[in-house]
Amino acid sequence: MKKLIMTALLVATAGLFAEDKVAIKFELPAPHSSGTPKEVKSDNLEPDPGPGKYRAPIMVPVGFDKKLTTEETKVTTSEEAVTGENEYVVDGDKTPDATCMLQLPGGLQWVQLDLGAEKTVSAVCVWHDQGDDRVYKDVIVQLSNDEKFAKDVTTIFNNDHDNTAKLGKGADKEYRERNDGRPVDGKLTKARYVRCYSNGSSSEPVNNYIEIEVFGK
Numbered sequence: 001m002k003k004l005i006m007t008a009l010l011v012a013t014a015g016l017f018a019e020d021k022v023a024i025k026f027e028l029p030a031p032h033s034s035g036t037p038k039e040v041k042s043d044n045l046e047p048d049p050g051p052g053k054y055r056a057p058i059m060v061p062v063g064f065d066k067k068l069t070t071e072e073t074k075v076t077t078s079e080e081a082v083t084g085e086n087e088y089v090v091d092g093d094k095t096p097d098a099t100c101m102l103q104l105p106g107g108l109q110w111v112q113l114d115l116g117a118e119k120t121v122s123a124v125c126v127w128h129d130q131g132d133d134r135v136y137k138d139v140i141v142q143l144s145n146d147e148k149f150a151k152d153v154t155t156i157f158n159n160d161h162d163n164t165a166k167l168g169k170g171a172d173k174e175y176r177e178r179n180d181g182r183p184v185d186g187k188l189t190k191a192r193y194v195r196c197y198s199n200g201s202s203s204e205p206v207n208n209y210i211e212i213e214v215f216g217k
């Protein structure tokens with residue numbers, strides 16, 4: 001009997017916590033690899049989580065799990081696209097296909113989303129190109145209310161451990177692209193603009209973007 005009561009108490013407590021926080025639900029495309037994973041020379045690569053293993057979900061307060069990006073979200077880029085359209089990164093299509101991706105030239109480039117007004121950002125997820133399990137370089141995600149990102153910039157992800165991008169050294173790890181993209185905790189930062197940097201990949205100098213989703217309130 002005592003054991004039963006204890007179990008009931010535990011369940012009740014767990015229920016309470018579950019009500020406080022909810023997991024951000026990213027809709028994932030099917031896994032896809034166009035070949036043998038490329039060997040990557042990196043002393044900053046995160047360990048392979050293994051097939052079918054996903055990162056822990058991002059937990060946010062109730063009400064902060066709304067998807068803020070839509071097909072109408074304004075997208076700008078550091079340079080004109082090589083192929084594809086800016087709109088491709090907010091169209092909801094995460095098919096890892098060359099016809100569905102925005103491709104920016106080689107070197108350090110960024111894609112910027114305008115949320116239309118200041119929002120509280122709880123999560124950002126970036127899908128580059130998951131083909132051949134490549135690793136993108138200098139992946140940096142920043143938030144700001146300044147369209148030019150000249151002031152009041154909050155960096156929520158930075159795996160540029162050697163400061164190639166000259167935006168400051170990052171403590172995050174490089175990772176292989178998979179169907180779950182890269183979910184980043186927005187830490188409830190207030191911002192109107194989201195900027196995602198990259199500097200080519202282990203497979204090619206260009207910068208490919210399939211989709212970027214922003215969640216919050």
Ligand SMILES: [Ca+2]
Nearest residue numbers: 088093210211
């Ligand atoms: Ca897309």
Ligand SMILES: [Ca+2]
Nearest residue numbers: 160161162164
């Ligand atoms: Ca770097």
